Amino acid sequence: MDTEKKNTVLREGFLVKRGHLVHNWKPRWFVLMPDKLMYYKFEGGRRDSCQRGKILLKDCEITCPFLEHENRPLVFKLRTKKGTDHFLEACSRKERDDWAADITAAVDTLQTDAGGWVTTKQDPAEAELHNINLSKVLDSMYDVHSGISMSSYVEQGITFSNCFSGSAVVDWLVFTQLALARVEALTLASALLEEGFLRTVGLKSLEGLRTAGLSGLFMDDSTALYSFSDSLKKRGCVKAQTSLSAVELSGKVIKRGYLLKQGHRRKNWKVRLFVLRSEPSFLHYYDPTKDDISPVGGFSLRSCLVSSLDDNGVPSGVKGNMQGNLFKIITQSDIHYFIQAATHQDKMDWIDAIKELT
Missing domain, CATH: 2.30.29.30 (Pleckstrin-homology domain (PH domain)/Phosphotyrosine-binding domain (PTB))
Incomplete structure (x- = not known):
């Protein structure tokens, strides 16, 4: 080379x-x-x-x-x-x-x-299910020690317990090698749903079931929720309860990405995982060293102002030796957030996405 x-x-x-x-x-x-x-x-x-x-x-x-x-x-x-x-x-x-x-x-x-050989992987589109015993797949998913993890999710202000997302099911099927590729895992999950081993939870997965074709009943989507059928009681049934504090986290995820944010008190810069949601419009940020479940901060985008900052010199209110690609968000309560993107294009993409929701 x-x-x-x-x-x-x-x-x-x-x-x-x-x-x-x-x-x-x-x-x-x-x-x-x-x-x-x-x-x-x-x-x-x-x-x-x-x-x-x-x-x-x-x-x-x-x-x-x-x-x-x-x-x-x-x-x-x-x-x-x-x-x-x-x-x-x-x-x-x-x-x-x-x-x-x-x-x-x-x-x-x-x-x-190097003159070696490279193995070619099977095309996922050609993957087929052969002699799959759905009951055994269900038993593996349901296993207390190695089965799929169940969590609480929020959809339109409603908290659903003891369920999992469609993409989590597909990830798990590929990880356990019950399916060789995501397309095959999606077909297998659709079969589980069609046979009544799994059921839809909330509006997103139900709408997917209504509109999908025969080969795509199941949704490989992190916001489409599913659970085991009501006949399986070991892990409990799904219960819905209103959670007002979760309303702001119930919106549709529009954009995710790592950005640098300046702290309000110490003015130090830290990498944060930003998640932009609509209906309701909120921008939350998470500590990526921990998880993306509990945000460390966030604010409503209603009546917010977002603007690009000049890369020449250090703008007022900004501390440190910046690399540029800065933008600022001013909330309705006049709190100023200074954020730095990795590239100019990334900055403009975030500004455009936020402006559409303000």
């Missing part, structure tokens, strides 16, 4: 990485090159010049999704040639799958350039 090709940046952005010695999670800026994946730390709103680590890609193995970390469904695993495991978390399923696909392509290219 020539020097110019080696120095090509294939992809870059924030991922949350688990430490090797201390198993805590920290956001890092990752840069994918043709032969390695490098990562950096952000300090004071600027990426440091010191490379914190690198992962050599030759003969690496990628597992995506990797679902052994509770409350972290967006993790994929990278195992190096020497057997070292790296656990990386993206901000969304699309980002997770795109990162995994780009890394896999780089690994395959290295293998081909």
Whole structure:
């Protein structure tokens, strides 16, 4: 591989990485090159010049999704040639799958350039179900120790307990190798639903059931909810209860992503996972070192003002040595939020998405 090709940046952005010695999670800026994946730390709103680590890609193995970390469904695993495991978390399923696909392509290219052979995977569209015993699949899903995790979800201000999302079911089926690909897992989940082993919960999954074709009764969607049928009582039935405090988290997710936010008191900059929702319109932010269940902050977008900040100099109210791509949101109660995106395009995409909801 020539020097110019080696120095090509294939992809870059924030991922949350688990430490090797201390198993805590920290956001890092990752840069994918043709032969390695490098990562950096952000300090004071600027990426440091010191490379914190690198992962050599030759003969690496990628597992995506990797679902052994509770409350972290967006993790994929990278195992190096020497057997070292790296656990990386993206901000969304699309980002997770795109990162995994780009890394896999780089690994395959290295293998081909070395004169080796690359195995071709079965096309998911051609995957078929053969001699599947749905009762055994249900038993595996229902297993207390290794079955699918059940949680509480909010839909339109209503809290549903003891259920799971459609995408969580598909992830679990692929992870347990009961299905080889997401398309096959979707077909299997549709069969479980059609046979009455699973049932819809809330309006999203019910509407999907009504409008879907014969091959797509089940929705691979993080907002479509399902549960076991009422005949299964070990884990309890789904109960709905009104939760006024959850109303602001019940909106449709419009956009997710990692952004840097300046603190209100200490004025320090930290990477946060931002989630933009509509109906009702809210912008919440989460600590990516923890989970995306309980936001550390958020505000209604009603009557908010959002604007891009000039990259020349340091705008009033901003502290630190910025890299640029700043924008500001002023809430109805006159609270100012200063936020930094990774790129100019990312900044403009967020501004446009927020403006549509204000």
